[in-house]
Amino acid sequence: MTRIVESIRPAFVALAANKMRAVLTTLGVVIGIFFVLLMGWVLNGLDSAFTQSFAFFGDDILYIDKFNWSGGEDWYAQRNRPKIDFRQYGMFKERMRGAEFVVPTIDRFSTNVRHENLQLQGSMIFGTTAEYIDMYSGITAEGRFFTETEAELGANVVVLGQKVNENLFPQGDALGKTLKIDGQPFTVIGVLPKRGTMLIDFVDNMSLIPIKRFFGLYGSRSSLTINVKAGGKERLDDVKYEAIGVMRSVRSLKPGDDDNFGINSQEMFSQFIDITRGVVWGIGLFMTGLAFLVGSIGIMNIMFVSVAERTREIGVRKAVGATQSRILLQFLFESIILSLIGAAIGLILTSTIAAFKDQIVSGVIALLSLVGLAEGDTTVNLSFLSSTIPLTQVVVAVVVAVIVGILAGIIPAFRAARLNPVEALRAE
Amino acid sequence: MSESRYQPEVSSVNPVLQLENVARLYSMGDETIYALRDVSLSIHQNEYVAFMGPSGSGKSTLMNIIGCLDTPTSGSYLFEGEQVSSMNDGELAEIRNRKIGFVFQTFNLLPRITALQNVELPLVYSGISRGERYKRAEEVLTSVGLADRMEHRPNELSGGQRQRVAIARALVTRPSIILADEPTGNLDTKTGNEIMGLFEALWKKGNTIIVVTHEEDIAAHAARIIRLRDGNIEQDVLNPNRHIPETLTKLDLP
Ligand SMILES: Nc1ncnc2c1ncn2[C@@H]1O[C@H](COP(=O)(O)OP(=O)(O)OP(=O)(O)O)[C@@H](O)[C@H]1O
Ligand SMILES: [Mg+2]
Numbered sequence: 001m002t003r004i005v006e007s008i009r010p011a012f013v014a015l016a017a018n019k020m021r022a023v024l025t026t027l028g029v030v031i032g033i034f035f036v037l038l039m040g041w042v043l044n045g046l047d048s049a050f051t052q053s054f055a056f057f058g059d060d061i062l063y064i065d066k067f068n069w070s071g072g073e074d075w076y077a078q079r080n081r082p083k084i085d086f087r088q089y090g091m092f093k094e095r096m097r098g099a100e101f102v103v104p105t106i107d108r109f110s111t112n113v114r115h116e117n118l119q120l121q122g123s124m125i126f127g128t129t130a131e132y133i134d135m136y137s138g139i140t141a142e143g144r145f146f147t148e149t150e151a152e153l154g155a156n157v158v159v160l161g162q163k164v165n166e167n168l169f170p171q172g173d174a175l176g177k178t179l180k181i182d183g184q185p186f187t188v189i190g191v192l193p194k195r196g197t198m199l200i201d202f203v204d205n206m207s208l209i210p211i212k213r214f215f216g217l218y219g220s221r222s223s224l225t226i227n228v229k230a231g232g233k234e235r236l237d238d239v240k241y242e243a244i245g246v247m248r249s250v251r252s253l254k255p256g257d258d259d260n261f262g263i264n265s266q267e268m269f270s271q272f273i274d275i276t277r278g279v280v281w282g283i284g285l286f287m288t289g290l291a292f293l294v295g296s297i298g299i300m301n302i303m304f305v306s307v308a309e310r311t312r313e314i315g316v317r318k319a320v321g322a323t324q325s326r327i328l329l330q331f332l333f334e335s336i337i338l339s340l341i342g343a344a345i346g347l348i349l350t351s352t353i354a355a356f357k358d359q360i361v362s363g364v365i366a367l368l369s370l371v372g373l374a375e376g377d378t379t380v381n382l383s384f385l386s387s388t389i390p391l392t393q394v395v396v397a398v399v400v401a402v403i404v405g406i407l408a409g410i411i412p413a414f415r416a417a418r419l420n421p422v423e424a425l426r427a428e
Numbered sequence: 429m430s431e432s433r434y435q436p437e438v439s440s441v442n443p444v445l446q447l448e449n450v451a452r453l454y455s456m457g458d459e460t461i462y463a464l465r466d467v468s469l470s471i472h473q474n475e476y477v478a479f480m481g482p483s484g485s486g487k488s489t490l491m492n493i494i495g496c497l498d499t500p501t502s503g504s505y506l507f508e509g510e511q512v513s514s515m516n517d518g519e520l521a522e523i524r525n526r527k528i529g530f531v532f533q534t535f536n537l538l539p540r541i542t543a544l545q546n547v548e549l550p551l552v553y554s555g556i557s558r559g560e561r562y563k564r565a566e567e568v569l570t571s572v573g574l575a576d577r578m579e580h581r582p583n584e585l586s587g588g589q590r591q592r593v594a595i596a597r598a599l600v601t602r603p604s605i606i607l608a609d610e611p612t613g614n615l616d617t618k619t620g621n622e623i624m625g626l627f628e629a630l631w632k633k634g635n636t637i638i639v640v641t642h643e644e645d646i647a648a649h650a651a652r653i654i655r656l657r658d659g660n661i662e663q664d665v666l667n668p669n670r671h672i673p674e675t676l677t678k679l680d681l682p
Binding site: 013017313315318324326420425 | 492495497498517518521522524525526530532536537538540541549550552553554555597601
């Protein structure tokens with residue numbers, strides 16, 4: 001322990017004598033650590049964004065759909081599958097035993113929703129039944145969801161997603177108002193709370209109407225999705241198994257036939273998450289690797305200079321009793337400290353960016369709009385990124401910096417340790 | 429040759445240093461330079477020896493070998509009865525640290541640290557605690573008359589003061605042997621004499637002193653003078669009329 005402390009002190013003396021050089025040398029490490037932290041920070045943010053986003057879908061809900069959401073194998077074949085219609089939903093619901101909820105949903109984009117002179121293009125119209133709201137937490141922010149009777153009758157009532165609400169009723173006075181969906185009047189009876197995140201905001205950009213009314217409005221040509229809530233993640237597999245069987249019987253499939261429908265769950269998104277993570281990792285690792293390579297070459301170079309400049313010092317130390325290992329340690333610590341200085345600067349840099357992320361982004365947008373590259377009112381929601389660097393990232397950065405310091409310093413330190421004392425003393 | 433060889437008075441006592449047919453050569457391309465050709469000598473505890481000889485005769489080379497900074501190309505060197513050539517780096521470092529104190533012509537102090545820290549340096553490598561180190565370094569610096577210069581860096585000190593710091597550094601681990609390679613070479617006569625006074629006091633206290641010098645005046649302080657020429661010992665004699673320095677520096681070492 002004392003050996004280590006005693007080896008650190010001369011390193012500081014040496015570095016203090018050349019502060020500017022020390023800082024410049026660490027530039028590569030600064031950038032490397034900067035990338036490591038940035039990458040960790042963004043990945044962390046993405047992870048929490050994903051978890052938040054897909055929590056909306058519920059981890060115990062299956063989606064029986066015409067398509068397998070994970071895409072993949074012959075999409076054309078999937079296109080030719082029969083659609084899921086309301087009758088099939090009815091049969092499915094009747095036969096399904098193990099599920100907590102079985103709810104049909106159908107959606108349509110590119111609609112025109114307007115209230116007086118405000119209108120919204122391309123938001124989503126969502127047809128469903130009264131059970132929908134119970135399946136998803138049962139809460140409306142304002143007003144209420146439509147009742148079974150209203151759903152059955154196909155009443156002209158609508159429940160608005162938060163974004164539709166904000167856009168058409170900036171005053172927050174939506175309840176009781178009549179708006180027009182593709183020309184047809186609907187009375188607003190409720191508003192849903194904000195459910196989406198940056199990654200999936202379509203869930204807030206929708207208007208929900210009784211599914212019967214949806215068919216009245218748009219016809220019943222498109223396929224619907226049967227939402228099956230298992231009522232607990234542990235039951236998901238059983239329910240999935242049953243659902244496949246039930247759906248096959250609804251479709252009257254023979255034992256040898258392939259399923260002509262998709263059973264989807266939240267986990268499907270994990271593929272998407274993995275790809276995104278992979279891309280961030282790939283870019284991050286490449287940049288980091290490059291920066292550390294440059295960084296360690298820089299440190300190694302300066303360590304060679306340091307050893308050369310202090311050849312005589314090394315001779316003196318040996319003459320008064322320093323072993324090779326003590327000299328090795330001294331220079332190794334110098335190099336590790338250099339690298340850690342770089343890490344500290346990188347950490348400060350990244351923390352600053354994390355803390356001021358919103359200001360920085362709006363600054364960049366302002367700058368871009370000045371030169372006409374962005375709309376002045378562009379906003380980017382960065383709430384998925386935390387405003388501090390997670391501690392684990394800091395630990396990783398420190399460990400990486402120490403490793404870089406050792407790798408960069410080991411050869412110069414060995415050279416110093418193995419110097420012949422007589423020749424070293426004769427230097428200069 | 430044999431009549432000029434010095435025979436110790438107490439031959440029953442084992443010598444501290446014993447060199448037998450030591451050679452040290454350097455290969456410069458296809459040329460071989462003999463820094464030392466064939467040197468045999470023994471030095472006992474509490475001797476005061478001066479190495480003399482023309483430039484390039486091998487004095488420093490011999491000194492470095494004796495001080496375990498360098499190793500002979502051939503021949504045998506026993507330090508306190510142990511073969512130096514069979515020692516590893518750790519053992520050599522320990523001898524340099526505890527048994528030998530080196531004083532150089534160019535002082536060789538580390539420029540960025542204080543006099544006190546320079547003197548502490550050997551103790552760092554003997555694993556002495558910080559507090560004890562400070563105490564001992566302070567003690568030794570005081571004994572060489574530098575109590576008021578301890579926090580100064582080497583470039584804030586005169587040559588004589590620097591050499592006294594270097595001597596303090598050599599003494600701080602209480603080694604029995606002091607090796608000084610032209611310790612007065614960079615000093616004026618008066619300051620040089622003060623330094624020789626320090627060596628005199630150390631010798632009186634029982635240390636073994638070996639000094640390399642060009643100057644007869646300096647060599648005159650020694651009790652035994654060994655003259656080298658072309659890597660060989662030319663003469664090895666007792667000094668009948670030792671010069672005892674007037675400025676006998678008081679040295680209150682524990
Ligand atoms: N590293 C080396 N490579 C080649 N030759 C060397 C080396 N070191 C010493 N020599 C040679 O060995 C011989 C003895 O050198 P040494 O330094 O021992 O002489 P010296 O007696 O101390 O001389 P001076 O009084 O000038 O200090 C010289 O000829 C020198 O050139
Ligand atoms: Mg010499």
